[in-house]
Amino acid sequence: MLFRSSFKKDFAQTAGATFVALFTIIVTTVLVRTLGQAAGGKVDNAEVFTLILLGGLQYLPAALVITVFISVMGVVSRAFKEQEMTAWFASGLSLLALVRPVLRFAVPLTVLALVCSVWLTPWAKAELSAAKDRFAKRSDVSKVSAGQFRESGEGNRVFFVERQSEATKQVENVFVVDSREGSRTIVSAARGSVEVNADGQPYLVLSEGRRAMLDGTGERFTTTEFDTYGLAIDSTLGSAPSFQLQHRRIDLLLADFSPEAQGEVLGRVSLPLSALVLGLLAIPLAFVNPRGGNSLNQLFALLIYLTYSNIVSITQSMVAQQSLNFWVALVLPHAAVLVLFYVLVLQRNRPAGAGLLFFKRRRRGLDLADVVASQEIKS
Incomplete structure (x- = not known):
């Protein structure tokens, strides 16, 4: 049709x-x-x-x-x-x-x-x-992207790397801020890489850098230069969703x-x-x-x-x-x-006006009936 x-x-x-x-x-x-x-x-x-x-x-x-x-x-x-x-x-x-x-x-x-x-x-x-x-659930360093700040899973550590080599798996110009138990530690290094110790704990090993630490009271500030410095990486999976x-x-x-x-x-x-x-x-x-x-x-x-x-x-x-x-x-x-x-x-x-049309037709029928009745009376 x-x-x-x-x-x-x-x-x-x-x-x-x-x-x-x-x-x-x-x-x-x-x-x-x-x-x-x-x-x-x-x-x-x-x-x-x-x-x-x-x-x-x-x-x-x-x-x-x-x-x-x-x-x-x-x-x-x-x-x-x-x-x-x-x-x-x-x-x-x-x-x-x-x-x-x-x-x-x-x-x-x-x-x-x-x-x-x-x-x-x-x-x-x-x-x-x-x-x-x-x-x-990924480890802290695996979330790092060059040129971007990344927060750890626990929210107490922030990473930043300027460059990242996919071939050697090393990062350059590393900046880390670690806040634990009221103290704050700031670490900067020229290079870094991920290594695993005998117990299976991964570490971020930094080279040629400086470490600054501020205690919780804000009164004691210490700074240290290092050739090699290791940061433990959180590799726990956390709670299930x-x-x-x-x-x-x-x-x-x-x-x-x-x-x-x-x-x-x-x-x-x-x-x-x-x-x-x-x-x-x-x-x-x-x-x-x-x-x-x-x-x-x-x-x-x-x-x-x-x-x-x-x-x-x-x-x-x-x-x-x-x-x-x-x-x-x-x-x-x-x-x-x-x-x-x-x-x-x-x-x-x-249809539009259907109700009015029905009323008019009914009124016309009543008028015709009145005329017929009046003629019968006269006759």
């Missing part, structure tokens, strides 16, 4: 452009944040590209949901502005005829968003957390199915379902009067989308707190939006 094929083509073209724009914005935002963390020494410079990719995958389901909503809104609004919908209405179709092409467009993206939300996004979050944790629910696989969540696990499952499933519901809701919200210019429905659509998203988040929190049943929270928000969709479609399908 020409009606379905034309809208299906328009939906696909608009969705492609919308998704590319949204994902570009997401990747750019993640890129700026990751580069800032790398410059601050919070992540490994060698894993910046991987962290950007994982960070972008986290927001893929939300990008797909917004793509469906914006695509349907844009295509149907354009059809109203160009009076294409007027021609379809004149041929006997109504807004409900758009339901089938919208579903054929939205269902594949909803399934893709469901796959990403249930499996891909938790995996990306877990890998991102693991990458940051690996960098936090917390195992968060958002990193768990879906099978583990279903096996546990505690209130917290139910809230996590609800969040993963509700987001993709909202793509299907918002795609249908966009049909009546996209109405534009061709003679009246732009409509405020787009503003209302934005407010409805934000309200809908917040309600889904609230129900997820209520399930985790055992104040709402899981199945009620899964069905109620989406059912409410579907009811709103049906009411808006009925309102848009009703």
Whole structure:
């Protein structure tokens, strides 16, 4: 059918452009944040590209949901502005005829968003957390990059090297500030390298430098020149990271199915379902009067989308707190939006002035009945 094929083509073209724009914005935002963390020494410079990719995958389901909503809104609004919908209405179709092409467009993206939300996004979050944790557990010197200040894992030591040789694994022009038990030690040296003693303890061995020490009272200051000086390097792994629910696989969540696990499952499933519901809701919200210019429905659509998203988040929190049943929270928000969709479609399908036209017809019938009655009385 020409009606379905034309809208299906328009939906696909608009969705492609919308998704590319949204994902570009997401990747750019993640890129700026990751580069800032790398410059601050919070992540490994060698894993910046991987962290950007994982960070972008986290927001893929939300990008797909917004793509469906914006695509349907844009295509149907354009059809109203160009009076294409007027021609379809004149041929006997109504807004409900758009339901089938919208579903054929939205269902594949909803399934893709469901796959990403249930499996891909938790995996990306877990890998991102693991990458940051690996960098936090590395030894002090392994975090050092030439020309950058680096803080140790315990936060009591700061390193700076001017140059670093990848071939010899030596650093040049080293500057170290060590704060322990109220005292502060400042060490500068021309060269340095990492060595391991018989007990397996790694040391940063500095050569041709100076050591200055200031005690906790600030009254005693000593300085010493040295040919060789060793600094113990923290090589402990520290405490294990917390195992968060958002990193768990879906099978583990279903096996546990505690209130917290139910809230996590609800969040993963509700987001993709909202793509299907918002795609249908966009049909009546996209109405534009061709003679009246732009409509405020787009503003209302934005407010409805934000309200809908917040309600889904609230129900997820209520399930985790055992104040709402899981199945009620899964069905109620989406059912409410579907009811709103049906009411808006009925309102848009009703001809303008239908109520006034019915009143006039009824009044005309009453006037005709009065005339007939008066003629019968006269006769």
